[in-house]
Amino acid sequence: MTEKVGIVGIPPRSVIADLHQRRALIFDLDEPQIRASLDLTASHLPRVYCAVLRTVVLNAMHLHLDRIYIDVGPGKCDCALHVSTILRSMLSIPVHCTRNQDMESAGIPLCRTRMPLLEKMTAITAGVLAPEPEKGPAACRPTAGFWGVPPRDFSLLTLFPDTTHVYGWTRCMENKTPADLGLESYVNPDVPTVFFAQSFCAKTALAKFLADHHPQGLYLDCNVTAGSSARAKIEAFFELSQPSFSVDRKKG
Amino acid sequence: MLLADFGTSYCKILNTETRQGPEIIATRDLDAGFIADLATGHNAARRSKHSVNELTALARGGEEIIGGEDFVLLDCGSRDIKFVRYSEGRVVDMGWNAECGASMGFTIELLAKYYDLDYAKIPIPDTGFSITCGVLGMSNIFDAVISGLSETEAVAKFVRGIARNAYRFAGSPERLYLSGGLCDNPLFVGSFPCNVISLGRFVLLEGLQVS
Numbered sequence: 001m002t003e004k005v006g007i008v009g010i011p012p013r014s015v016i017a018d019l020h021q022r023r024a025l026i027f028d029l030d031e032p033q034i035r036a037s038l039d040l041t042a043s044h045l046p047r048v049y050c051a052v053l054r055t056v057v058l059n060a061m062h063l064h065l066d067r068i069y070i071d072v073g074p075g076k077c078d079c080a081l082h083v084s085t086i087l088r089s090m091l092s093i094p095v096h097c098t099r100n101q102d103m104e105s106a107g108i109p110l111c112r113t114r115m116p117l118l119e120k121m122t123a124i125t126a127g128v129l130a131p132e133p134e135k136g137p138a139a140c141r142p143t144a145g146f147w148g149v150p151p152r153d154f155s156l157l158t159l160f161p162d163t164t165h166v167y168g169w170t171r172c173m174e175n176k177t178p179a180d181l182g183l184e185s186y187v188n189p190d191v192p193t194v195f196f197a198q199s200f201c202a203k204t205a206l207a208k209f210l211a212d213h214h215p216q217g218l219y220l221d222c223n224v225t226a227g228s229s230a231r232a233k234i235e236a237f238f239e240l241s242q243p244s245f246s247v248d249r250k251k252g
Numbered sequence: 253m254l255l256a257d258f259g260t261s262y263c264k265i266l267n268t269e270t271r272q273g274p275e276i277i278a279t280r281d282l283d284a285g286f287i288a289d290l291a292t293g294h295n296a297a298r299r300s301k302h303s304v305n306e307l308t309a310l311a312r313g314g315e316e317i318i319g320g321e322d323f324v325l326l327d328c329g330s331r332d333i334k335f336v337r338y339s340e341g342r343v344v345d346m347g348w349n350a351e352c353g354a355s356m357g358f359t360i361e362l363l364a365k366y367y368d369l370d371y372a373k374i375p376i377p378d379t380g381f382s383i384t385c386g387v388l389g390m391s392n393i394f395d396a397v398i399s400g401l402s403e404t405e406a407v408a409k410f411v412r413g414i415a416r417n418a419y420r421f422a423g424s425p426e427r428l429y430l431s432g433g434l435c436d437n438p439l440f441v442g443s444f445p446c447n448v449i450s451l452g453r454f455v456l457l458e459g460l461q462v463s
Contacts, residue, residue: 236307240343
């Protein structure tokens with residue numbers, strides 16, 4: 001019988017390779033896997049908590065898994081460490097904590113290619129389930145940047161141009177080096193960049209810091225869904241970041 | 253061309269083909285069938301042929317009216333506050349607070365009607381409440397009145413707190429350009445701890461005109 005395994009964050013490549021060898025069915029618990037209200041997690045987690053980790057708990061409550069690997073090291077967060085305690089308490093399956101400190105680069109072709117950002121993000125997050133990277137598409141010249149973690153609500157990604165390059169922890173995901181703070185902190189000062197973090201995540205501090213120091217940076221945090229003001233901010237940011245508007249009008 | 257800034261409480265409408273200035277209509281009194289050619293605001297998508305993002309309209313209006321290369325423009329509306337900051341002619345920061353800073357303008361107007369207050373006659377208090385939201389800030393008023401403060405003093409502290417919160421939201425600039433209906437409220441404008449230049453309530457309409 002196929003073993004059903006949930007993963008949280010990015011467990012080491014050796015763990016993913018082992019799961020593939022065992023032909024396990026892997027579920028990325030960071031992403032919504034079932035249709036149910038996040039409020040169902042209220043008996044296990046505070047309501048004011050990272051929406052991604054609330055999603056992890058919601059998935060774990062419903063998926064009837066055989067085991068879970070949850071990364072709790074520098075490549076994930078302290079919140080995940082505490083969620084691992086809760087998962088152990090609420091489930092009767094093995095919950096393995098890992099501390100992924102892989103530093104062997106797998107490459108970042110998807111982060112730099114021309115592709116709708118929603119598709120790009122989907123491909124990057126799907127890549128977490130594979131131990132080895134696939135040969136990626138060619139890079140494009142960036143006109144915009146998305147820095148941060150994959151958002152709980154992917155719909156906000158539809159507001160970005162196809163020539164958006166991806167930075168931050170999502171880039172670390174594709175590179176399979178989630179604890180590489182140097183890569184996570186890398187930005188391109190020449191492209192207007194949205195610095196995104198999940199509300200209540202420790203990465204909000206780094207996102208705000210980098211946005212404040214970026215010549216064309218917009219800090220944005222969202223919780224469960226991207227509301228109309230968050231969407232409008234992204235839309236206006238890219239519209240107003242075009243140098244043509246103010247420069248042309250002043251010339252005219 | 254019929255331009256409209258569909259605010260939560262008030263709609264600002266301009267017919268560019270007449271020589272008359274903009275018209276202000278309470279949103280609840282606006283004809284249900286009214287459709288603008290170009291609009292911004294909460295109902296713009298539903299009530300116009302073409303719509304412009306509110307932050308974009310604010311920025312474009314600010315560029316047109318202020319004309320400088322470095323400025324901070326804050327719009328305090330009925331339901332939300334938003335700002336754009338320009339440096340060397342480029343937008344370098346912006347914000348739109350529709351949730352945690354919500355309902356500030358609406359609450360200020362509501363309080364004046366409920367307590368029958370004239371904000372032009374209320375002195376600016378030395379201290380204010382620490383508040384981030386119009387609705388949550390109401391509790392401070394009730395508590396202050398219970399502890400012996402007059403209703404007028406309590407509301408003044410509330411308005412000062414709202415202004416200070418909006419000031420911090422805009423990045424605490426030395427000079428602030430202010431847009432929106434609260435430009436007409438001397439207590440609110442006087443509560444900012446910086447140089448405030450009021451531009452009135454038609455900045456977004458100006459932004460539509462240059463779009």
